[in-house]
Amino acid sequence: MNYLLSLLNRMVGDEQMTRELFAGVIGLSVVLLVVALAVLAKGLQSPVQRRLLSIKRGHAIEHRAPASNLQMMLEQVGQRFSSGEKGQASKTRTLLIHAGYRSPSAVQVYWAIRLLLPLIMTGITIMLLPFIPNLSLLLGVGLLMLVFGVGWLAPAIYVGARKEARxxxxxxxxxxxxxxxxxxxxxxxxxxxxxxxxxxxxxxxxxxxxxxxxxxxxxxxxxxxxxxxxxxxxxxxxxxxxxxxxxxxxxxxxxxxxxxxxxxxxxxxxxxxxxQMAEEKAAKVGTKLVFPLIFCLWPSFFLVAIGPAIISVFKVFGKI
Incomplete structure (x- = not known):
């Protein structure tokens, strides 16, 4: 806590304003968290809402398993983001279908994960920042931006890799x-x-x-x-x-x-x-092996072949 206050104090320059700003941010975060949890809990616990969401997702058929609370929550979060972008949602749905995700709620769940994962990773990083010694303000901000970017891009990279593999x-x-x-x-x-x-x-x-x-x-x-x-x-x-x-x-x-x-x-x-594709990949193997051979095998060969000679040279010059 003191570490975060010191960081804000460096940015603002006034200790009293820093404390008021920090208290205001914490209070606003707590209020928003309580409101979000209350809305989600009310929507998930309401039988009418659960029934409507089940029918919308196609789970009205008896032999299908009902949606879990976590999945329904992700659908509600992602729906707010993807409802106004039909072109992007269509492109995203095509990507998910190519990756093997055919669920009607796949787009909503995908965008919910892309929205929540950076926030969760950033929050965990903020809690771990005080345990990093000698961390400057610029480096801390850069680390937060890096973690946020990784959290935002990780789901897209995973889905793209799954698509290519499939x-x-x-x-x-x-x-x-x-x-x-x-x-x-x-x-x-x-x-x-x-x-x-x-x-x-x-x-x-x-x-x-x-x-x-x-x-x-x-x-x-x-x-x-x-x-x-x-x-x-x-x-x-x-x-x-x-x-x-x-x-x-x-x-x-x-x-x-x-x-x-x-x-x-x-x-x-x-x-x-x-x-032809297999032959092309086989022809590329020789070129791809050049870099592992140079960076992994060559230093070991150099030490084994020339190392004893270098040691002998140092011994001779040490006696002189």
Missing amino acids: MSRLLIAFPDALDLMVVCVESGLALPQAIERVAEEMSVSQPDLALELALVNAEVRAGIPSTEALKHLAERTGLDDIRGLVSLLAQSIRFGTSVGTTLRIYAEEFRDRRT
Whole structure:
């Protein structure tokens, strides 16, 4: 407490004003915290509010698990931020869908975490500042800004990394799915039944792709045309290669050409592209190993090879 007062005193210059300002900030923070907790507790404990939020989130169906209080609180906090920015919310929703988060409240929860995490980390850092010795005012402010920035960017970095990892898994697994689909189509199954069969076969080895194919089959069963369901698949995955496959299948269905031939040709191209990607990554390994070899192995080699000679030279010059 005294440390924070000294920091404020350096900024303001008047000790009496510093104490009044500090007391006012603490009082305002306590009032806002009490009001926020009261509003959230009232909204979460009200049966009507809980029922409305459950219906809005799609949990009116009995077999789905009800939302927890923490999740509903995050939805309420994030909804205040994302309600006025429809374009940003749409972009964020696309990012979350590509990362595998399909919940209707995923955008609200995402923005709530991005808002609350920097504040929580900043508050913890402020409490830990008095335990850091010889900390100047400029360094303390810089540390707070750094912690706030890390808290703001960490959820976005995590979601982006999850998106890239998921897209890589889908891209690697898709040629195998196409091969299985070719076998099913050429054996007499229609395209929706082939997609359903492939989804069942790949549910263990590639659960991400199996879930996407199962969603395609569910949309077809609901009455959506196959081309539209495949377009939705391309939008959910975000892969350009799948968009190309959807265009080829749409043309094949429109003009009455063989779907099996189209799938076989595209599966071969897809497999060649995957092989080229693997060769490209293998070619980059040599360049990427240069820096670990220089910074990790070279100092050890230098000490082992030249260290004894240097010690002998120092001994000889020490006797002189």
